[in-house]
Amino acid sequence: RRELPxxxxxxxxxxxxxxxxTALRELHGEVGAxxxxxxxxxxxxxxxxxxxxxxxxLVKLWSALTLLGFYQNRRCAFRVLQTSPFLLALSGNSRxxxx
Amino acid sequence: QNIVTVCFSVxxxxxxxxxxxxxxxxxxxxxxxxxxxxxxxSLPIVQGTSKRIKVLTRLxxxxxxxxxCNLLRSTSxxxxxxxxxxxxxxxxxxxxxACTTLDVDxxxxxxxxxxxxxxxxxxxxxxxxxxxxxxxLYTPAIxxxxxRRYTISNAIxxxxxxxxxxxxxxxxxxxxxxxxxxxxxxNLGLLFGLSEGEAxxxxxxxxxxxxxxxxxRKSACGVVYTVKKPRKVEEEETAVPACKKAKTQA
Numbered sequence: 001r002r003e004l005p006x007x008x009x010x011x012x013x014x015x016x017x018x019x020x021x022t023a024l025r026e027l028h029g030e031v032g033a034x035x036x037x038x039x040x041x042x043x044x045x046x047x048x049x050x051x052x053x054x055x056x057x058l059v060k061l062w063s064a065l066t067l068l069g070f071y072q073n074r075r076c077a078f079r080v081l082q083t084s085p086f087l088l089a090l091s092g093n094s095r096x097x098x099x
Numbered sequence: 100q101n102i103v104t105v106c107f108s109v110x111x112x113x114x115x116x117x118x119x120x121x122x123x124x125x126x127x128x129x130x131x132x133x134x135x136x137x138x139x140x141s142l143p144i145v146q147g148t149s150k151r152i153k154v155l156t157r158l159x160x161x162x163x164x165x166x167x168c169n170l171l172r173s174t175s176x177x178x179x180x181x182x183x184x185x186x187x188x189x190x191x192x193x194x195x196x197a198c199t200t201l202d203v204d205x206x207x208x209x210x211x212x213x214x215x216x217x218x219x220x221x222x223x224x225x226x227x228x229x230x231x232x233x234x235x236l237y238t239p240a241i242x243x244x245x246x247r248r249y250t251i252s253n254a255i256x257x258x259x260x261x262x263x264x265x266x267x268x269x270x271x272x273x274x275x276x277x278x279x280x281x282x283x284x285x286n287l288g289l290l291f292g293l294s295e296g297e298a299x300x301x302x303x304x305x306x307x308x309x310x311x312x313x314x315x316r317k318s319a320c321g322v323v324y325t326v327k328k329p330r331k332v333e334e335e336e337t338a339v340p341a342c343k344k345a346k347t348q349a
Contacts, residue, residue, distance in 0.1 A: 026244065063290045066283040067237075067247065080283055 002049050002065065002080050013042040016049060020061075023068040023078075028060050035060060040087075048081070055085065185234060191216035198226035204312045205234045205267065214253055218260040232265045232309050233257060237287055254291035263297045267305045 011019060017039050025033035035057045040050040053061045065078040082089075185205035188194040197206050199222055206226065208214075226233070235254050257266070268284050268291075288298030 027247075059286060059289050062283065062286045066287060078283075083282075 002051060002078055010044055010047065012044060013039060016042055019068075020051065020065070023064040024061065027064040027067055032060055032064060037061060050087075058083070191219075194218075195222045198222035198229075198231060203231065204309050205232050207234045207236070208253060208257055212249060214256070218257060220260055223261050227261065227265050230265075230308070230312050232267045232305055232312075233261065234267045234269055235291070237268060237284065251291065258292040263293045265305065266293065266297070267309060269306075 017037075020037055020039070021033050024035055024037070028035075036054065037057075038052040040052055042049040051061070062080060062083070065080065068076065068078055070076065184203045185207050186197045186203045187207040187209070188197045189209075194206070194216060197203060223233075235250070235257070237250065266288070268288055285298045289295060291298075
């Protein structure tokens, strides 16, 4: 799950995907941009999304998102809230789990 | 800088996720014999773990001349106010001096331009023995793509010499949007060539060790950090004699 705090621009779903691919291309080149990434959900209100990627590509994707600095000449930041191999785990915060 | 502090605290409390993050504040000075002004009152803010964010102060000396190092020894009255002292050497000789004899906690590694000197193994090993950590900044990598290349290349060359030990990754962020969460930064460590455990340590345990090293420097002999042990240990101890009795009876 990623959250995008922005300066004021609101990308829609397609632009968001484009942003992710651009970030990958800037850091890892064409090979990185070719990494298959799926946007599972995207909420325009909170600017948060759930992305899916093959596990071997996690480091590349994550580092590319971390180092992305600009979107449409405006500063932006990706905040990765949670990563997990299971979709169900994303619904809760596993650190605060009370058994 | 006040605004930045507040923004940082807000940002980290959202991202921290039950991490105890000690936020280091950087007061940067170019070398002039100016006494560092007193710390402005900073607000401790309660986080998700019901622990307050610690705000430390830190001084970075940009050293390009051996005479600058005398500042460290002479104006020690002002330097005492800082928790952590870092040195940013610009030449090979200064790097050697910083690693071997200077009384600092961190040695900053320049990431914004091609290093004018190559790392050599002896001073790096001595620094590791002395408990000095090398610091890499990641904010230039967010700003500019040329600096990104320099960051990664310098970081990789440092890794090759020091084998990933004693590395601290920190941000020189000037705006709240340039800050990244702790796990993101640990992932960047993987990019630089650290192993996974080392990358996480670069963000958490090494930073804490640097803090304690700073306290050690202040107190002039050593620091023993004690943690309360849970009561379970006592019960285990009483259980042992019972087992022994059973053995002797059997």
